[in-house]
Amino acid sequence: MSDRNETPVKYAYKGANLISFGLSIKLLFTGYLTTIAAGYLMALIQILFTHGMADGKFGLSMDDIVYSYYGDRSGSVLESKLNGSMKYNAPEQERFKIIQWVRDGGDEVAYNKDIKPIVEQFCTGCHGANAGSLPDFTKFETLKKLTESNEGATFQSLTRLSHIHLFGISFIFMFVGIIFSFSTGVPCKYKYPAIVMPYLFLLIDIASWWLTKLNPHFALLVFFAGAGLGVSFAFMWTVSMYQMWILGGILKQSDRRNAIMRD
Numbered sequence: 001m002s003d004r005n006e007t008p009v010k011y012a013y014k015g016a017n018l019i020s021f022g023l024s025i026k027l028l029f030t031g032y033l034t035t036i037a038a039g040y041l042m043a044l045i046q047i048l049f050t051h052g053m054a055d056g057k058f059g060l061s062m063d064d065i066v067y068s069y070y071g072d073r074s075g076s077v078l079e080s081k082l083n084g085s086m087k088y089n090a091p092e093q094e095r096f097k098i099i100q101w102v103r104d105g106g107d108e109v110a111y112n113k114d115i116k117p118i119v120e121q122f123c124t125g126c127h128g129a130n131a132g133s134l135p136d137f138t139k140f141e142t143l144k145k146l147t148e149s150n151e152g153a154t155f156q157s158l159t160r161l162s163h164i165h166l167f168g169i170s171f172i173f174m175f176v177g178i179i180f181s182f183s184t185g186v187p188c189k190y191k192y193p194a195i196v197m198p199y200l201f202l203l204i205d206i207a208s209w210w211l212t213k214l215n216p217h218f219a220l221l222v223f224f225a226g227a228g229l230g231v232s233f234a235f236m237w238t239v240s241m242y243q244m245w246i247l248g249g250i251l252k253q254s255d256r257r258n259a260i261m262r263d
């Protein structure tokens with residue numbers, strides 16, 4: 001980037017790069033990158049356990065994404081949850097009794113006779129009056145509502161999730177991007193896209209939730225955008241750690257280039 005014949009002024013920030021930073025900055029950046037990576041891992045596990053179980057099978061598939069956002073319009077939320085992420089909260093027999101009751105129309109008399117005891121035994125421990133954001137199954141009406149056709153994510157929940165993700169994830173990529181900006185020797189054709197892509201993928205990802213809500217074919221876009229986010233994250237993370245600790249640490253390379261100012 002810079003050549004040796006430049007005026008001294010241009011070297012004012014020389015050595016401002018990941019290889020040459022002092023230990024305090026490296027520790028700070030590494031602490032952040034490590035914590036964020038653990039957070040990313042937790043987010044993936046969370047996706048596996050909620051969306052991943054939407055079709056009742058472990059692992060994320062297109063069906064999971066369609067069920068989560070578009071819904072399974074042939075059935076109810078209660079039934080698909082009992083075959084999905086709530087599958088292991090009640091024994092087979094009890095689950096089938098609830099599902100049968102849902103299919104028979106979710107009648108209140110039958111509920112009080114057969115279903116209420118099951119729900120009280122297996123569900124209200126979590127779905128109780130103080131369950132926070134979880135529906136409260138001590139109220140018949142709440143349970144009844146979930147016996148209706150499953151339309152997937154509601155517009156309310158999509159709005160809530162969208163704004164949290166847009167604010168939260170753009171912050172993550174701001175800091176990961178700043179750290180990665182200090183890398184040297186990464187060809188521009190990789191460096192610039194790596195910095196811009198996360199924001200692009202984030203916007204596509206959020207947009208694709210809404211599109212999948214309207215049309216299940218967009219589930220592919222959810223997959224693609226999520227994978228894109230992951231790849232750009234992994235790339236910036238690995239390059240940054242490698243330059244700080246392998247090149248600048250173990251191999252003790254020196255690098256007088258300035259990574260962030262224009263030449």
Ligand code: HEC
Nearest residue numbers: 050077078081085086089090122123125126127134135146
């Ligand atoms: C160990 C705690 C726990 C138990 C026990 C439990 N649930 Fe859940 N339930 C959750 C959590 C957490 C969620 C939200 C995450 C998800 O959707 O998987 C949830 C979500 C649901 C939802 C989706 C609610 C919505 O508004 O989308 C339904 C329906 C549901 N549970 C039904 C049941 C039924 C029926 C039982 C009893 C057989 C049960 N749950 C037992 C923790 C529990």
